[in-house]
Amino acid sequence: MRSRKRIVITVLVCIALVLLAYFAYLLPFYEFVTNDYDVSFEKLFSWEYLKTLVPLFIIIALAAVGIVLIIRLRRILAKADKNTSRFAHARTERPKAQAPKQKPAPFMVVRWIVMIGFSLVVIFGGLIFGMGVSSLSIPILSCPWNSEEMTSSSCYYLSHLGELFELPVSSILIFFASTLGFIILLGRAICAFLCPMGLVQDIMDKIRRKTKTEGLQMNEKMYGALKPIKWSLVLVFTGLCFAGGNFCNFCPMVATAPILAGISTSLYVSGFIMVFVLIAGFFKRRAFCNICPLGYLMGLFHKVSLFRVKKDCTACTECGACYEACPMGIKMIYTEREKTDVTDANCIMCGECVRCCPEDNALSLTFAGARIYTAKRKNVMSGYKPLLLEREAANEHTDLTDAKTGTPE
Ligand code: SF4
Ligand code: SF4
Ligand code: SF4
Structure with a gap:
């Protein structure tokens, strides 16, 4: 019964997404002003570049307003009834805002450096290395500029499978072999180290922790509820592109990476999805990753990674x-x-x-x-040492068992 309900939800979400994707280009706020990638270092500091960034500022402003509204709404609900508030049952643990700070592990430091470095290269790489390195076109995620050059991109072809199968058999085989080779070698470490969307969400999580805002603690039921959305996006990302929709119309990076790379564009469906990603990523760490179709497809090969x-x-x-x-x-x-x-x-x-x-x-x-x-x-x-010393100084009882089960930041 439960799985039938999930299938129905998946089908309905699919239909809604395909309709949205199909009509996205008709929306009045969609417009790429130029397809030329013509940005120099001097231009990056110009007034013209700042004007290009306006849609990005709007996205950030909308996300900030959304976050503030949710925090306020949550406070009102909690005040109304502390014990039976809508969110109380969803909590599986105590708030993490009080968790102590741990010494950063080298793995984490390397992860952040690689994530930031890679994102800068894929967005601004054209400025440093020129328009292409070997057969790779950069800026990789600046899809409007790359619309002609994206032939070597897995991301583009995975969301335009119809076009892929129009290529010669040898090209299709090379595409699948190189994509699979890359996924087998790195697996979903791509998500931890290379994906700019991962970086954006990790930054939002850091902001939440710095502002000591309580995040959303999800339980199994809530994770299960996300599955229909994930499967729908997988279908849209792969199969349903034959029906006229494609994931590029939803991809949050389409609305942001081109802007950062200096390509004029206006707000787009993707821009509003980016607003959702920022808000969700603030309250729940890597929220979008839980429904990301690309991540799901990479995960299929986890046994051989x-x-x-x-x-x-x-x-x-x-x-x-x-x-x-x-x-x-x-x-x-x-x-x-x-x-x-x-x-x-x-x-x-x-x-x-x-x-x-x-x-x-x-x-x-x-x-x-x-x-x-x-x-x-x-x-x-x-992470707990300063806390324990503080407690000792105050002659408080130190509960080590309690400290052990907490999650240090
Ligand atoms: S799950 Fe998707 S959005 Fe998240 S890091 Fe992986 S590829 Fe990027
Ligand atoms: S996703 Fe979960 S299981 Fe995998 S490395 Fe991160 S914390 Fe561990
Ligand atoms: S001891 Fe380590 S692996 Fe075992 S439950 Fe605790 S955190 Fe997980």
């Missing part, structure tokens, strides 16, 4: 900190009691579970069998 999440079940004390920290709600990482390989199709290799695991070597990320990030009790406890 060289990046893995490993667990030493004998070291695990079932504290649940890994599940609590996981932005993709992967419960298996916490409940598994036998298998050593706990790599899940939804795992984006962010390493949050490893960072928050308080038991030495209980969890680790590996690449081709070699450990690249391992859980260390010392690291987790480093």
Whole structure:
């Protein structure tokens, strides 16, 4: 009965998305003013460039207004009835806003550097390296400029499968071989290290933590409710492009990357989706990743990817900190009691579970069998040291058990 309900929801969401995608070009606010990529370093600091950025400012302003409104609404609801507020039942843990700060692990530092560096290259790479490196056209995500040159892009062809199958067989084979090779080599580590959308969402999460705003704690039921949306987007992203729709009309990057690269464009359906991504990413870490069709397709190959999440079940004390920290709600990482390989199709290799695991070597990320990030009790406890010292100074009772199950930032 439940799965039938999900299928019905998936079909309805699909129909709505395809209609939206089909008519997107007719919307009055859609317009790419120029298709020329003609930006120099001097232009990046010009008044003209600032004017190009106006749609981006509108997106950010709309997201900020949305966030403030939701916070206010939540306060009003909570005030009205503290115990039975609509959100109370959805909470699975205490608020994380009070969690102490942990010493940054080298893995996390590298992840942030690679994420920022790669995003700058794919957006502004044309300025540094020229219009193309080898057969790669940059700025990669500036789709309007790349509309002629995108023939080497997996992203473009995955959302325009109809066009792909018009190519010679050899090109189709090369396309699938190179795409699969890349996915097998990196798996969903692409999500943790390379995807600019991942960076945008991680920045929103950082802003929330800095502003000490309580995030949305999702439980299994809520993660399950996202599945129909994810499957619908997968269908739109792949199959339904034959029916006239394609994912490019929704892709949040289409509304932002070209603007940053200096291409004039007005607001577009994608722009409003970006507003949603920013708001959702603020309250729920990697919210869009939970419904991202590209991530889902990459996840299908998780069994052969060289990046893995490993667990030493004998070291695990079932504290649940890994599940609590996981932005993709992967419960298996916490409940598994036998298998050593706990790599899940939804795992984006962010390493949050490893960072928050308080038991030495209980969890680790590996690449081709070699450990690249391992859980260390010392690291987790480093976040609690100042807190414990503070408590000791105040002669308070120190509850170590409580500290152990919390999720350090
Ligand atoms: S799930 Fe999608 S949006 Fe998220 S990081 Fe992966 S590819 Fe990017
Ligand atoms: S299982 Fe761990 S590495 Fe994978 S998404 Fe969850 S927290 Fe990130
Ligand atoms: S955080 Fe570590 S010790 Fe706690 S349940 Fe997860 S794997 Fe086990």
